[in-house]
Amino acid sequence: MSDSQPETSIEPATQSIGSQASGGQVELRDLTKIYADGDDRVVAVDNMNVTVEDGEFLVFVGPSGCGKTTTLRSIAGLEEITDGEILIEGENVAGKAPRQRDIAMVFQTYALYPHMTVQENMAYPLKVRGVGKATREQKVRETAELLQISELLDRQPKDLSGGQQQRVALGRALVREPRVFLFDEPLSNLDAKLRIKMRTELNRLHDKIGKTSIYVTHDQAEAMTLGDRIAVMNDAEIQQIAPPQQVYDKPANQFVAGFIGSPQMNFFDVEVRQDGGTTVIDTQSFALPYPDWMHDQIDSSPSDGFDAVYGIRPEDITISSLRGESVSETENAITAEVLVVEEMGSDFFLTMEKDGVEFQAIVEPETSVSQGDTVTVSFNEDKYHLFDKSDGESLVYGSEGH
Structure with a gap:
């Protein structure tokens, strides 16, 4: 893996990790994404309108192919949208490069640099921005303590379990201190017991750092336990968006109910x-x-x-x-x-x-x-x-x- 891998945020802020700084409001206005190949057109996201409030944890959930991951990648700037606006703290970032959006994304694959230690992996986003060594080390220590991986800092990814690698990938995103966190099915590679443990840790972490978080999953248990609200998607559209218990007790339609x-x-x-x-x-x-x-x-x-x-x-x-x-x-x-x-x-x-x-x-x-x-x-x-x-x-x- 090359050290020139593009990052997905701009210069990090200076407040300490876990300081309850609020995240940025994210607003999607008439967001549309169409894939076209000659005369073939596939509507992946159809005229979506949704607002994610400062510090909210919103989960997109739905079956494969419903458009949830395309929505997340559009917010990240990894997909060029067909129409609409993506506002972060009121600024329309549609058309801007990922690193100009001040977001951090945690993927299903951990994407750790195999030749680097845990500390070096976590510090890398700061290093490429010219953050001084002392500040980098402080941020990494704070983040490692928050994620309870301080004892792993000198290890390499090959010496870590799947759950430990996921914490490191999460830590690498946290040190950037972005306005918004994006999670693309980050627990799907873990076994059932570890997924439950990591769900608990993600809940605890969000309560502590208070950042706006948008999470994509096909797992309804993750959606119900993590989200302040959940957005149930099908056929490129949001079928219902509401707190988890409301979605369960009062489904908007037969698809959501099922x-x-x-x-x-x-x-x-x-x-x-x-x-x-x-x-x-x-x-x-x-x-x-x-x-x-x-x-x-x-x-x-x-x-x-x-x-x-x-x-x-x-x-x-x-x-x-x-x-x-x-x-x-x-x-x-x-x-x-x-x-x-x-x-x-x-x-x-x-x-x-x-x-x-x-x-x-x-x-x-x-x-x-x-x-x-x-x-x-x-x-x-x-x-x-x-x-x-x-x-x-x-x-x-x-x-x-x-």
């Missing part, structure tokens, strides 16, 4: 209709009562009947009759056959079937249920979701309302 949550929300094509003077949600395999609270949230008239998609999360389904007990159906409960029991340690995931329709529930390990059992299943009517059949937009999401 993407956030594991196992994912159960979905049923339904007809909301009248049945003997009462309103029901009819899945064709079973019918559930239409809760009174829905009348205040929905514009469509149940008396006329309408098609929709009914959703309920696995944790909002209760198994109320167990092996050896009699099973029966009531207004609020159905019987179903257990097809699969997945023992996950703290929970059991059940896949069940009712007249050809499958759905999942989460139960405690103490639940006495086995494959092939017939059980009584209740649905928590305070947690019902309904989505528009045509565009997937949320119609209702729980009795607490919109």
Whole structure:
């Protein structure tokens, strides 16, 4: 790797590491990125508008190819945008080189110089800017102490574990003291246990330094645990941007509801209709009562009947009759056959079937249920979701309302 590798920030500030200096506001206005090859056009980011506030930790999450990494690389200046503006602290940096934007980026690959020690790797961004040796050493010591890698300063990358290399890569970004940090799936190369540990450390670090941070991941657990807000993307557009719990409890549409949550929300094509003077949600395999609270949230008239998609999360389904007990159906409960029991340690995931329709529930390990059992299943009517059949937009999401 050449020592002439381009850097992604300008001259660092002089405040001490971890001094709670605020980061810079980032605003994307009508951001568009189109890849064109002859007559072929691929819209990677479609007219995006979002503001990341000073010191906020915003996470872009979504499936592969949704546009999240292109968005991040556009902010960094590694992609030339097709249209729109990128403002950092009110300055439009679109068209400026990466090193002129005062940002630092941490990549999925650690990109450490193999012939340098940890100290030399971390000090390099300062050295190429002419920062004096004493100042460089002070900044590296402060950063290493913050990241708890002081004992590693004399080692080379080949002598470090994956988690240690990631800390060094993070430290190299921190010493620059940029206005904004950008993270491109930085934990994806780590094993599951270390990813959880590093998530905790990133949370602690952000609380301490208070810098604006924009993070990209396909991992919903990372998004939910790290972000002050999360921006769920699909097909080059933001589907919803909100605090993590709000996205989980009140998804804006069926895509968000299905993407956030594991196992994912159960979905049923339904007809909301009248049945003997009462309103029901009819899945064709079973019918559930239409809760009174829905009348205040929905514009469509149940008396006329309408098609929709009914959703309920696995944790909002209760198994109320167990092996050896009699099973029966009531207004609020159905019987179903257990097809699969997945023992996950703290929970059991059940896949069940009712007249050809499958759905999942989460139960405690103490639940006495086995494959092939017939059980009584209740649905928590305070947690019902309904989505528009045509565009997937949320119609209702729980009795607490919109």
